[in-house]
Amino acid sequence: MKPGSRLKSSTCDSEVVVIRYAAGTLQCGGAPLGEGSGATVEIDPAFAGGTVMGKRYTDAAGTVELLCVKPGKGTLALDGVALLLKEAKPLPASD
Amino acid sequence: MNIALLLEMAADAAGDRVALVCDGQRWTYAELLAAARGACALIRDSKAEFVALLDESSEASVIGMFGAALAGVPYCPLNYRLADVDLGSLLARISPALVIGDSDRVHRLDVTSSHVVYSRSAFTLAVQEAVVTGAEEYDPGLGIAIQLFTSGTTAAPKAAILQHANLVSYILGTVEFASADDSEAALVSVPPYHIAGIAAVASSIYAQRRIVMLPAFSPDVWLRLVDAEGVTNAFVVPTMLGRIIHAIDKGVHGNVASLRSIAYGGGKMPLELIHRALDLFPDAGFTNAYGLTETSSTIALLGPDEHRAAHGSDDPVVRARLASVGIPLPTIELEIRDEEGRVLSAGQAGEIYVRGDQVSGQYRERSALDADGWFPTRDAGYLDADGYLFLAGRADDVIVRGGENISPGEIEDLLLTHPAIADVAAVAVPSLEWGEGVGLAVVVRGGFDQPDVDELKDLIRQRLRSSRVPEVVRFLPSLPYNEMGKLLRREIKTLLAA
Structure with missing residues (x-):
């Protein structure tokens, strides 16, 4: 899981780019994220919160960070624990 | 993560929206991305190890930057105002390069003929005609995105390098994706070899704010473009702001009511001038942005409300803030240190040190970071009791x-x-x-x-x-x-x- 790798959900349309990764299994909609070809597995209703384009998701300890580049219905998770939304701190258009 | 992903995301989400206006021509996000992919093919065919720009800003500078990123070679905009002898030695340091711009000058200076050279129009045409199959593997963006030569007033110019990770961290940390509405337009008039020009392009694309490119700054054209394109955001250096105000004083007309945000930086703003500007543009929010090439642009900001508060205040402490560069960004750390490296407290002047993901602090020849990742900016300054940063010149001055x-x-x-x-x-x-x-x-x-x-x-x-x-x-x-x-x-x- 190198930074820059693009991963696809196997339960929904979600796609993410890895910004930071240390260890563990990255999941979406209850199933592992991979380089595969899109939704092939049933989504776990417990992990169906959805992803938002352009948002970053991280674990509480900040060991992984994913950027959503295509939205979908699944919830991103690391080893079964849902990732948290990481807010940008928008500047007053400085450049 | 590759900086080109910022453009890919904008093209995915809003392909038909206008991304860039330059010399009357309009480019959508989808068209810009297609051109950048064409540029990538061109760059790979050329076997160039750098993409250099010897030109003013235009669609070619934007396409060249993202094309280089996709191809995985550094984009290196050069200062076309340099004398032949200095420019010649920089061209030799980035050989072999694909050079966009003043082809006559490059041919004259490139004695070994190692560069592949395109004029601006030839490049723009070639990238649109290049064959892109859709099966290309693009660079993952683990390396260098940008190489900028410092001005080098004492010694040979240093080659400051920004990794994809530095720039991406700056953009993701400070810009909300697709946050600009359809009416927003950013007027970019800084030269392409300045970090502010690069940051302006990257953040506008990620915010989906239309870029209005002004290749060669003149106050009259700047005012005309604000009016004609309904420009909402602009970045200027203090000299430009002075010339714009001078032009307005002389009676150059242009409706500037659309301007919501004017950011400035890149040099010291005379107090008199910013007070004048605040009066002249009563509805615009002013932002002072302080940053360096080595820090991927902005690291401290004085925002619009603070400008208005200082401008209208009788309290000398509040009023003095107009001379500050504001508060350091929450995404970086900043310290003032003395010559022995001890951290100084509020009010004491020393050298400004910064640390964070957006801070590169790397030159091609060496890293300027200390063992703990702090970058000594060589700028002198101090923080006041409320955390506002005041600059006091270069440490060397x-x-x-x-x-x-x-x-x-x-x-x-x-x-x-x-x-x-x-x-x-x-x-x-x-x-x-x-x-x-x-x-x-x-x-x-x-x-x-x-x-x-x-x-x-x-x-x-x-x-x-x-x-x-x-x-x-x-x-x-x-x-x-x-x-x-x-x-x-x-x-x-x-x-x-x-």
């Missing part, structure tokens, strides 16, 4: 008189309160007794008599200290600045030492 450190800024700020002084610079001059002493270059305001040297010395002695009293005072018709409005202190030093 400090005058060391008999072991005492004198910041040029305190002398200059005092003298600028004198009604007859339009501009002034304090620099170190050789002193037999003290090692270094204070030298002053003074520009007299039009319509005023030249002030008496003893009067100026008395003013400094009374308001500051006797050690600040100049040994040399010279009156000049003007002070030397570079095209970005940076005072060329070394030239003044040479002049006063002679």
Whole structure:
């Protein structure tokens, strides 16, 4: 899981780019994220919160960070624990 | 993560929206991305190890930057104002490169003919005609995105490098994706070889704010474009703002009511000028952005509300903030340190150190980061009690008189309160007794008599200290600045030492 790798959900349309990764299994909609070809597995209703384009998701300890580049219905998770939304701190258009 | 992903995301989400307006031509996000992919094919075919730009800003500079990123080679915009001999040596340092722009000049300077050269129009045409199959593997963005040569006033220019990770971290940390509405447009008038120009392009694309490109700045065209394109955001260097205000004073018309945000940086803003601008653009929010090439642009900001508060305040502390560069970004760490590396407390001046994901601090030759990842900016400054950062010149500009450190800024700020002084610079001059002493270059305001040297010395002695009293005072018709409005202190030093 190198930074820059693009991963696809196997339960929904979600796609993410890895910004930071240390260890563990990255999941979406209850199933592992991979380089595969899109939704092939049933989504776990417990992990169906959805992803938002352009948002970053991280674990509480900040060991992984994913950027959503295509939205979908699944919830991103690391080893079964849902990732948290990481807010940008928008500047007053400085450049 | 590759910076080109910022453009890919904008094209995915809003392919048909206008991304860029330049010389009357409009490019959508989808068209820009297709052109960048064409550029990638061109760059890979050429076997170039760099993509260089020797040109003003245009669609080609944007396409070249993202094309280089997709191909995995550094994008290196060059300062076309450099003399032939200096430019020739920079071209030799990035060989072999695909060079976009002034092809005649490159052919003349490139004695080994190792570069592949396209004029702006030839490049723009070629990238649209390049064959893209859709099966290309693009660079993952683990390496260098941008290489910028520093101005190098004392030695050979240093090649500052920004990793994809530095720039991406800056953009993701400070810009909300697709946050701009359809009406928003950013006027980009800084040269393409300046970090502010690169940051402006990247953040506007990620926010989906239409870029209105002004290849060669002139105040009249700037005002006309604001009017014609309904520009909402603009970044200027202080010199540009001064010329815009001068043009308005002379009666150049243009409806500027659409302007919501004017950001500035890249040099010291004269207080008088920013007060004037705040009056002239009462509905615009002003932002002072402080940053360096090595930090992927902005690291501290003075925001619109703080500008208005300072402008309208009678409280000297609040009013003084207009001369600050604001509060450091929450996404970076910033410290003021003394020469021994000890962290200083509020009010004490020292060197500004920064750390964070957006901070590169790397040159091609070496890293300037310390063991803990802190970057010494070589800028001098201090934080006030509320955390506002004030700059006090370059650390190298400090005058060391008999072991005492004198910041040029305190002398200059005092003298600028004198009604007859339009501009002034304090620099170190050789002193037999003290090692270094204070030298002053003074520009007299039009319509005023030249002030008496003893009067100026008395003013400094009374308001500051006797050690600040100049040994040399010279009156000049003007002070030397570079095209970005940076005072060329070394030239003044040479002049006063002679």
